Amino acid sequence: MSGEALRELTSETLADQAYEALRSAIVSGELASGETITERGLAERLSVSPTPVREALRRLEQDRLVVRRGPRLVQVVDFDDEIAAEVRLAEGALRAVAARLAAKHATPAQLAELERLLDAGDAELARLQAEAADPAELTSRDVAPILDITRRFHVRLNAACGNPVIIRILSLVDTFRLASLNGRLVEELGAAGNRAALERYHHHRVVFDAVAAGDGVGAERLMRVHDDRDELEPG
Numbered sequence: 467m468s469g470e471a472l473r474e475l476t477s478e479t480l481a482d483q484a485y486e487a488l489r490s491a492i493v494s495g496e497l498a499s500g501e502t503i504t505e506r507g508l509a510e511r512l513s514v515s516p517t518p519v520r521e522a523l524r525r526l527e528q529d530r531l532v533v534r535r536g537p538r539l540v541q542v543v544d545f546d547d548e549i550a551a552e553v554r555l556a557e558g559a560l561r562a563v564a565a566r567l568a569a570k571h572a573t574p575a576q577l578a579e580l581e582r583l584l585d586a587g588d589a590e591l592a593r594l595q596a597e598a599a600d601p602a603e604l605t606s607r608d609v610a611p612i613l614d615i616t617r618r619f620h621v622r623l624n625a626a627c628g629n630p631v632i633i634r635i636l637s638l639v640d641t642f643r644l645a646s647l648n649g650r651l652v653e654e655l656g657a658a659g660n661r662a663a664l665e666r667y668h669h670h671r672v673v674f675d676a677v678a679a680g681d682g683v684g685a686e687r688l689m690r691v692h693d694d695r696d697e698l699e700p701g
Contacts, residue, residue, distance in 0.1 A: 499546075505539075563632060
């Protein structure tokens, strides 16, 4: 494990912040798939006592993101391709249900936030198209802002479903998926994948229109189609 310090924690809710910091580190790959870690080592990197780290690790165990290997020793789960495929199946089904429920439960404020994200995506897409005459010239770094916007769109859409169980499960699924994609996304997208990611972006607006119109059946169907076309998009 590298010695770089993770983000230092200052809030009174140190266990919650430790959980979020460690979860983010697993997603980003800073804590790598299969890596063995100690409570004390993590506490030092977070600049806190072992107690909040211990509580955070208990929650990560419940999430199946780490496994206990000893009294003070845990290991990040191995995000192999089989796990990623199983998670993808669960995610597609749940996101479709979440879209159907969002068409019924989304508040005006939530719909406005979703539309603001899509407007930001439209602006980013227009910028890319203006700067790159040939889409083949785009790099994964170029399309990263679009991918980030679409991931945030899905997170907000999931939240709009109003079902705490589905929101919780999708949050965990998102963590598993992003962790398994870490380190592979840039390698696998390539020029063709970059073009496809931009082409898929437009489908988010179609899903949103169905949700905003209160068309739950249509939103669910469109989300299923979207996920079938969306194997590499991180969100």
